[in-house]
Amino acid sequence: MPDVDDRIARGRDILAALNPDNEPMLDALFEGVAPDMTAMIQGFFGDVYARPGLPMRERMLVTLAAIAALGHAQPQLAAHIRNALNLGLTRQEIAEIFMQVAGYAGFPAAINTLATAKQVFSQDTNR
Amino acid sequence: MPDVDDRIARGRDILAALNPDNEPMLDALFEGVAPDMTAMIQGFFGDVYARPGLPMRERMLVTLAAIAALGHAQPQLAAHIRNALNLGLTRQEIAEIFMQVAGYAGFPAAINTLATAKQVFSQDTNR
């Protein structure tokens, strides 16, 4: 596992490539409460997402499936749906993930997840 | 539950292609308790996994990530790790999924998931 500045810098780059709004969004969220959380999250991305073991598209599938299965994390899910769209996943592919999660985490988690996806898609008028 | 219809037949084929042991394992599990569950699960596979929206490899990533995030479903996870190995995912790719899930569902879910993976890998001497 490599150098620390490196891992945070690397994670910051990964998050910025997914969506330039990610860092300002995290900074605004944690401002005055837990400002070091942005670096903790960037460090996690630098440690894990930067690993060569899975391509970024597949990492995004894993993240969307995992958060959808939790059922309780709609704001986080919205941010990652935007990341996935920016990375090139289609709306239909994202919806497929959530339909499949229904079998493992139940219909309510899937339905609420699809409602979040629909809301994000409606704000995403570039595609 | 009606006669075996197209969706159940299609799901049975998908599950058998992943692992010929899936159907006898499910039948043995539900025998004398809930024998119709095998067809319900096959029907879900026939409805969802058969859809063209995501390739099977990516559906397997979604399933492993979703079950790992639940945290409580180690026996189910073991069966799907075997399916994933049969489909051609490498041990390292499967481990990457679970390391990444740590960020979304926490270290305990990831650690216990990796313990299950290790156990399955040790029984899987063909690879």
Next chain:
Amino acid sequence: MPDVDDRIARGRDILAALNPDNEPMLDALFEGVAPDMTAMIQGFFGDVYARPGLPMRERMLVTLAAIAALGHAQPQLAAHIRNALNLGLTRQEIAEIFMQVAGYAGFPAAINTLATAKQVFSQDTNR
């Protein structure tokens, strides 16, 4: 997903009997995101709720208890509270379910569930 088959037709009838708004609500929710989800949910109702093993009133108790225990599915819970009222469960019976769930899923799940129930009851001026 194949043509509407017996199980989907049966599930649609069950959902419509519980609340004629169920199908348009599901269709509106999934429109443009995952339109096949309505049939998947109807198929589940056709497979499970149509079984003779438990009367509909008891199936509704099971559903309300299960969703309440999840803790994260308030919109789904609201829809099923309306179904339960239409089926003849009293407000007091519904509240009893959620009070009891407190012991198994904790006070926060029960409190938020009761807040959802209160909101549904206040919109349900026919009873």
Next chain:
Amino acid sequence: MPDVDDRIARGRDILAALNPDNEPMLDALFEGVAPDMTAMIQGFFGDVYARPGLPMRERMLVTLAAIAALGHAQPQLAAHIRNALNLGLTRQEIAEIFMQVAGYAGFPAAINTLATAKQVFSQDTNR
């Protein structure tokens, strides 16, 4: 915790009527760790299960559905499956509950729950 009061006595009676083994099982479980937990649980039963709002059979359905949806509580579930059998629920009715929970908490929770049920049924040779 105060002297055994009415609610604890009432809950003890309810638990003993469901299964005379409940109190010794709880006492053995908590001995040397948290002996007051038995009274806390009995008090919960005395507060909630004793309420007239739902008959005991329906309270048992609620409990089995809620614990099944949690996914992680197989030992507790086994104890309540025994209580349910003693109360007169049939094996088929208990299995129906868990099949239905699949739609709300996912297949893994339902499958593991049915495995627990099968184990309890196999030890229950009186019926």
Next chain:
Amino acid sequence: MPDVDDRIARGRDILAALNPDNEPMLDALFEGVAPDMTAMIQGFFGDVYARPGLPMRERMLVTLAAIAALGHAQPQLAAHIRNALNLGLTRQEIAEIFMQVAGYAGFPAAINTLATAKQVFSQDTNR
């Protein structure tokens, strides 16, 4: 539910010492739905929080950590963050709890929890 007994009176006092708004808030929440829930919650506080085994500050840490880990209980969490501030926990200490929970329940639970904390802190202009 019996007459207000010692445990309920004791729990009411503990909750009122944490925040005089707790009882009216609970009463308003449960009014017309499940009015006995206020006493059930007070009884739980009287049974558990009144025990000498842990000081109140440490009980508050336990409660905040447990609710944060659930991920789905933001309204409950907000009430307990207010209780914690009234008890003398600093904003920084409360944020530390939630940052640490990230490792056990994942970033989404921690992020949403910190968003709730930020909102409560912004309404809490006395400190």
Next chain:
Amino acid sequence: MPDVDDRIARGRDILAALNPDNEPMLDALFEGVAPDMTAMIQGFFGDVYARPGLPMRERMLVTLAAIAALGHAQPQLAAHIRNALNLGLTRQEIAEIFMQVAGYAGFPAAINTLATAKQVFSQDTNR
């Protein structure tokens, strides 16, 4: 957030101070599956547990409460109960945490947690 080698080294020291068995246990667990996980966990401890915001005793309370609330992480919980005992928490204090968690995550999570605690206590014959 400081230098990387520093954070892993610092986390390793913290974990070793809690229990010299922690690092070999983690290494053995992840050997051949995900060997970098040990450093990821140590890095988390170096980032979070090393922060001055909460004393180690209080961090241990937070960790035990959070893992107990998850309900599904008994092996992780056992390791942290050992850490807590080594740090000087008494058996009674640990049991108090889990009794209190019952109110937030339900009786099943608390009961299974106390069963794990009992097992750890019985292996811990030095105290």
